[in-house]
Amino acid sequence: MNKTLACLVVAAIAMPAWADEGMWTFNSFPADKVKSKYGWSPTQEWLDHVRLSSVRIAGGCSASIVSPDGLVMTNHHCAHSCIAQLSTPKKDIVKAGFYAKDGKDEVKCPEIELNQLVEITDVTKAVQDATKGVEEAKFNDLQRAKIAELEKACATSDDLRCDVVTLYRGGKFDLYKYRRFQDVRLVFAPEFEIAFFGGDPDNFMFPRYDLDVSFLRIYGADGKPAKQEHYLKWSANGAKDGDLTFVSGNPGGTSRLLTVGQLEATRDVALPLSLTRLGEMRGMLTEYGNRGVEQRRHSEGMLFGVENSLKALKGRHGALADRKFYASKVAAEAAFKAKINADANMKKTYAGVWDAIQATTDKSRDYRKAYAALEGGVRSDLFGTARTLIRAADEMPKPNGDRLKEFADSRIPQLKQKLFSKAPIYDEFEVALLTFSLTKIREDLGADHPVVKQVFGQRSPEEIAKDAVKNTKLKDLKVRTDLFADGKGKDKIDASKDPMILLAKAFDAPARAERKKWEDEIDGPLRKQGEQLANAYFGVFGKSTYPDATFTLRLSYGTVKGYLDSGVEVKPLTTLGGAFDRATGRAPFALPKSWLDAKSKLALDTPFNMATTNDIIGGNSGSPVVNKEGEVVGLVFDGNIQSLGGEFGFDESVNRTVSVHSSALIESLDKVYGARRIVEELRPTGGTKAGGK
Amino acid sequence: MNKTLACLVVAAIAMPAWADEGMWTFNSFPADKVKSKYGWSPTQEWLDHVRLSSVRIAGGCSASIVSPDGLVMTNHHCAHSCIAQLSTPKKDIVKAGFYAKDGKDEVKCPEIELNQLVEITDVTKAVQDATKGVEEAKFNDLQRAKIAELEKACATSDDLRCDVVTLYRGGKFDLYKYRRFQDVRLVFAPEFEIAFFGGDPDNFMFPRYDLDVSFLRIYGADGKPAKQEHYLKWSANGAKDGDLTFVSGNPGGTSRLLTVGQLEATRDVALPLSLTRLGEMRGMLTEYGNRGVEQRRHSEGMLFGVENSLKALKGRHGALADRKFYASKVAAEAAFKAKINADANMKKTYAGVWDAIQATTDKSRDYRKAYAALEGGVRSDLFGTARTLIRAADEMPKPNGDRLKEFADSRIPQLKQKLFSKAPIYDEFEVALLTFSLTKIREDLGADHPVVKQVFGQRSPEEIAKDAVKNTKLKDLKVRTDLFADGKGKDKIDASKDPMILLAKAFDAPARAERKKWEDEIDGPLRKQGEQLANAYFGVFGKSTYPDATFTLRLSYGTVKGYLDSGVEVKPLTTLGGAFDRATGRAPFALPKSWLDAKSKLALDTPFNMATTNDIIGGNSGSPVVNKEGEVVGLVFDGNIQSLGGEFGFDESVNRTVSVHSSALIESLDKVYGARRIVEELRPTGGTKAGGK
DSSP states (O other), X not given: OHHHHHTOOOOTTTSOOOSSOOOEETTSOOHHHHHHHHSOOOOHHHXXXXXXXXXXXXXXXXXXXXSTTOEEXXXXXXXXXXXXXXXXXXXXXXXXXXXXXXXXXXXXXXXXXXXXXXEEEEOHHHHHHHTTTOOHHHHHHHHHHHHHHHHHHHOOSTTEEEEEEEEGGGTEEEEEEEEXXXXXXEEEEOOHHHHTTXXXXXXXXXXXXXXXXXXXXXXXXXXXXXXXXXXXXXXXXOOOTTOEEEEEEOOOOOOTTOOHHHHHHIIIIIHHHHHHHHHHHHHHHHHHGGGOHHHHHHHHHHHHHHHHHHHHHHHHHHHHHOHHHHHHHHHHHHHHHHHHHTSHHHHHHHTTXXXXXXXXXXXXXXXXXXXXXHHHOOOOHHHHHHHHHHHHHHHTTSOGGGSOGGGSGGGHHHHHHHHTOOOOOOHHHHHHHHHHHHHHHHHHHOTTOHHHHHHHTTOOHHHHHHHHHHHOOTTSXXXXXXXHGGGTOHXXXXXXXXXXXXXXXXXXXXXXHHHHHHIIIIIHHHHHHHHHHHHHHHHHHTTOSOOOOOSSOEEEEEEBOOEEEXXXXXXXXXXXXXXXXXXXXXXXXXXXXXXXXXGGXXXXXXXXXXXXXXXXXXXXXXXXXXXXXXXXXXXXEEEOGGGGGGGTOOOTTTOOEEEEEHHHHHHIIIIITOOHHHHHHHSTTTOOOTTOO | OHHHHHTXXXXXXXXXXXXXXXXXXXXXXXXXXXXXXXXXXXXXXXXXXXXXXXXXXXXXXXXXXXXXXXXXXXXXXXXXXXXXXXXXXXXXXXXXOEEOSSGGGOEEOSSOOEEEXXXXXXXXXXXXXXXXXXXXXXXXXXXXXXXXXXXXXXXXSTTEEEEEEEETTTTEEEEEEEEEEOOXXXXXXXXXXXXXXXXXXXXXXXXXXXOOOEEEEEBOTTSSBOOOSOOXXXXXXXXXXXXXXXXXXXXXXXXXXXXXXXXXXXXXXXXXXXXXXXXXXXXXXXXXXXXXXXXXXXXXXXXXXXXXXXXXXXXHHHHHHOHHHHHHHHHHHHHHHHHHHTSHHHHXXXXXXXXXXXXXXXXXXXXXXXXXXXXXXXXXXXXXXXXXXXXXXXXXXXXXGGSOGGGSGGXXXXXXXXXXXXXXXXXXXXXXXXXXXXXXXXXXXXXXXXXXXXXXXXXXXXXXXHXXXXXOOTTSHHHHHHHHGGGXXXXXXXXXXXXXXXXXXXXXXXXXXXHHHHIIIIIHHHHHHHHHHHHHHHHHHTTOSOOOOXXXXXXXXXXXXXXXETXXXXXXXXXXXXXXXXXXXSTTSOOOHHHHHHGGGSOTTSEEEEEXXXXXXXXXXXXXXXXXXXXXXEEEEEEOGGGGGGGTOOOTTTOOEEEEEHHHXXXXXXXXXXXXXXXXXXXXXXXXXXXXX
C-alpha cells in the first residue's frame, strides 16, 4: 500500500484533471476532455439515455435497467439484505441462490427502493439566498427549511422523490428529481460462495473471480413488470484491453476537497474511532456466528458489511498515514492559498476561511463521540423502529420546514417502507446487538454520564436489552401501524408502556440535544464555510472540475487497463478458469456445487473480472460499465486496494474499478444456472454467444 | 481528554524537570531536586532499603516484600493469571477469592517469577566499544553477543538473573543483577468483583473503589518461606492529602525521547494497527465468553488484558492526536535541533541523526505488518510451546552469543518455568485463539503470500487449528520435557510428527527471516542512531534527567493531591463507603457478598483509593507507595485517564497515580476477610488500627 500510494498524484485541487479522473455530474460532463483524450465523446442523447437507464438503490448502491420489462442488474451484495430477508431456516437462498424460472416466482424485496434520475434543476440561488448573511448557528435550520420546501414542491406524488444535493460542499445546489420504485422483486441471485468468492481476504483485491450479481425487477402499481423506455442493451462481446469504458452510478462520498485540517481530524480522530469500533464489531459478529447455523445466517450480512467498511477505512487511513501522499495534500492547499493571497480582493474575502474551518473542526473533535454514541450508537432494528415512531409523533405535526430532515414530507415514503417492512426480526441477534450497543454507549460517555445513569439505573446492558427485545410488541406490524397513526400518534406514544419505546424515549431528548448541537455548531458552520471555500475555489480554478461524491448519479470514463503492483504486472482481465485454479474447497475459497458440476460445459477462457481506470468509490457497487454504444460490458462490484485512497485523490497509474465482465454473466447464467429466461431477456436477438473475445 | 491534554507541558526534552516528573533509576535519583522542592530527600541507605524491598514480577508487574517471612504484596490483576491457573470448574478462586488460613494452604503459582534488584553496574563502555564503527546491519548481532556475554558472566547461578538494560535508547547501558525467585505461592486474593470493581468502564478512572490486591510469598529451595533482610514496614495511618510519596516499581516503557518522526509513525501506523486488532480481539473474546460459564472463565483473563491495553492505547493515541500536545513535541524537537546546530562541532556530529532515524522509521512502516504477523501473530499457548521447542533445538547448541536472545544462557530459567508449567490448557479456547490468529495472519499477509499458501494449502484456519490442538501431545509435560531434552532435542524435533510442532515449524523459517530483517534493518540501526541521539542530548542537556522507562526498577516522587477535571475538583482520597454508594448489584458494579455482609462492621470513612502526583506507567502496577519513613502507605494499581498521555510527556496538573490506601487494605483484610494471619504479619506490633486518618 505504501509504495503505490507514494506515487499518488493528487490532482483534485491543484491541477486540471487530465487523467481519467472524476465522478462527473450528468449536467456537467467534460465531453471536450474525453474527446481530446479518446477522440470520442458522448452526445447529450447518449448521456440522457444512460442516465435514465441507471437506477440508484436508495439504501446505498447503484444499478441499471437492462430490459424493456424493467429487469434491473445490480450486485449480489447490493441485494444481500433482501436475499437474506427472503430466506428462512429451511430455505437459505443466500447460500443456495435463487432463480425465478417464471415471472410469477419473482418475490418482492421488503426494503428496496429504486430511484431513476429524471431531472436536474439548479437551485443554488434559492438555497444560498435563504442563508445570506445569517449567523452560523442559524445557518443549518434556515438551509434545511429551504431545502424541505424545494423538495416538497417538487415531489408532487409518492412515486416521485426529490433531493436537493449539496455540491462542492456548498458551492452549488441542484434539485434531483427521481422516479421512485418501491415494488422491486428478486429475479435471480447466485450462491453466496461465488458471489463473494475469496471473501474478505480477496475483497478489494485484484486479480479477482466474483460473480457478484443479482437481478431484480421493477413492478408497477398494477402489480405487473413496469415497462421501461430506457434500458441498456447488452454488448455482444463485452470489453477488451484498451477499450473505452463509462461507469454510471452513485459514488457515496469522497473527501477530495477537504482542507488539510479536516484531513488531519479524519486521520487522527474519526478514522481511529471507526476502525477500533468496527474491529470490535467484527470480532463480536464473527464469534456470534459460532453460536450456530441460524445465528450465523442472521448475522452474516452485517458481518460482511462491517468487514467491508473496515477494509475500506483501513485503506483510507493508510492513504492519510502515507507521508508523501499527505505532504502532497499540504502542498496543494498551500498553492491554493498562495493564489488566494496573491489577489487582494480574494484575499480579503477568503483568506480567513481556513481558520474558520479549523475552529469548527477542532470543536467537532470534542463533540464527535457523544453525538455518535447518542444519535447513532444503537444498532438494533427494534430500537430504530421505536425511535422512528417516537420522533414521527413529535415531528410530523410540525410544519414541513421545521422537522428533522428525515421527517420532511418528501422523505416519508422511504420512511414508511422501512417502518412497515415485513422483513424478519431475530430476537437473539437483536439482544446481542442491543447489549453491545448499550455497553459501547456507556463506554463512550462514561459510566457517570447523566444519560447513562438515568437510562441504565441499576440495570446491566444485557438486562435492559433482554427486557426490551423480549417484551416489546413492535415486532407486530399492526402495533407499528397503530402507533404511527399516519403521523398523528403522539398520544399513543406518550401512553405506551412498551419497553423498547420507553428505552428509545429515555435516549431521545439527550440524543436530540447532541444532534442539535452538532447541526448548529458543526454542520451549519461547515456548510457556510464550505460555500465560501467553494467560491474561493471557483475563483481560482473555475468550475471546470467535479464536486466531491454525494451518493448521486455520476459518470466516469476510463479504459480497460492493467497496472503494476509493486513492480509486478497485473493484467486487466481474469478468466472463469482462474476461479477453478484458485478454489480450495474451503470457505471463502470454495466454489458452489453448481460451478463444479458445470465446469466441463463452461468456456473457461471467458473473461470473468475486469479492471478499468474509471474513477469510482463505495456506492458505485452495482453500476453498469458501458461502452461507446451505451451497451453493458460489465458490472462494477469493487475497486482494487489502491482505489481506497481514492477517497482523497485519484492515481490513474494504479487505481482500478473492478467489474464482472458481461461475457461471464451470460456464460454463467446460461451454462451454470440454465437461466434462459434472463439470458433471452438480456440478449433477445442473438441467443448466447458466451466466451466472446 | 482533549481539554486536559491541551494544557500538557512536555518537559522531558526541552526543560529541566521541576515538576514531580521522572521515573528515576536508583543509581541516579535526583535527591537535590527533591530536597529543594520538599525539604527532604532520601539517603543512600533509604534508597538501598527500598530497592531491596521491591520486587519485579518478570511477566510484567511490580511488587514489594512486606514481611521478614517473604510476604509479597502486589495487585490482584498482577497475579490474575496465577489465580486463574489455580482455579478449577468446581472452585473458581478468581470469582470466590482465596485466603490461605495457614502457611501450608499457600499454593504455588505455576508461572510467576520474582526479581529482586541486588546490584547495578555501568557497562556502557563495554557495550558501546563492541559496536564502535561497525555498519548498521551488523550492529544488532554484535551488541546482542556482547550483552549475552556480560549477562552470562554475571548470572553465575540459576537463582541470579542478569539483564543489560539499554537506557536513553542507547546512551547508557547498566547491568542489572537480580536475585531470582521462582517458588512463589499464593497467600491471599479477594473476589474479582472488588479487585476490579467498576470493570472496564472505571479502569483508568478516578474517583475509584478497587481492592486490587493479592499477597504472595517467596519460598526458598528448602520449601520454606524465604527469610528476608529487607522488607517494607506498614504505616500506622497511611498517607493524607499533601503527604510526600514515593513509588518504587518497574514502569514498562515510555516514549518521551522519541523523535517527532517516530511519534508520527506511532500515531499513524503502530497505534491504529494495534487499536483495530485489539478491538477485534475484544469483540471476539467477549462473545466467546457467552458460549458458557467455563468458556468465560478460560477467556476472561485475556479479555481483561486486551481491554486494558485497548484503553491504554486509546489514551496514547489521543495524546498524539491532540494538536497542541503534538505541536509541543514538534517545538521541543526544533529547540533541541537549534541547540545542536548552534554548535559547529555538535552540528557536524549529530545534525544528521534525525534523518537517519527517519529513514529507519520509514522502513519500519513497511516491515511492521509482516514482522508482527509472523513473529508475534499467534496467540496460543500450545503454538508458543511448539515454537519454543523448535527454536531451543536449533539455538541451544550454538555459542551463547550467537543465539536468539531469549535462548541466551541467562534467560533459560525463565524459559523453562514457562515451558514446563503445569498451568491448565483449554482446548476449545486454544482452537478459538489459533483460528483467530491464523485468520489474521492470512489477512495481514494476504491470501497469496507464499507463506500463507504453503502453510494453509487447501485447509481453512479452523481446520488447521482443530487438527493441531486436538492431536498435539504437547499438553503432556513429559512430552515437552522429552522434546526439549535439555536443549539437545534437535533430532527429536526433526523427527516429530506432532501437528502443532509441524505447524510452528512451517512458520519458523519465514518468521525468523522477518525477525532477522527487523533486527538488522530496524532495531540495530535504531540502537546505533539512538546512541548518537542520546549523546547529542547529553551534549545539550547533560545527564541530569531520567531515561525512558524500560521495565526496570525506578523511583518516582510526588504527593497525595487532587486535580481539576474539566473544571471540576477531584479529591485525592475516596472512602470505603463510596464503594457501597457506587454499587448497582450488577457486574461490573456489583460488590461481593463478603462486602455486603461486612458493611456494618466497616469504618466506612476509611480511605479507599488515593491519587498522587507520582510519575508512573503500565508495569508499575503492584508498586508500593511509601512515605518518608519507607513505610507502605499504598499499593499502586492504576493511573487516571490523563496519565495515559504520560507515555509521551508528564503533566503534573492532571496526571495521577492511583493506589489502594494502606488503611483500606488493613480494614478489609481484617473486617471483611478475617485474614488475621496477614494483618498480624503486616503490622506485628500494633494489632489493627484500621480506618486511621
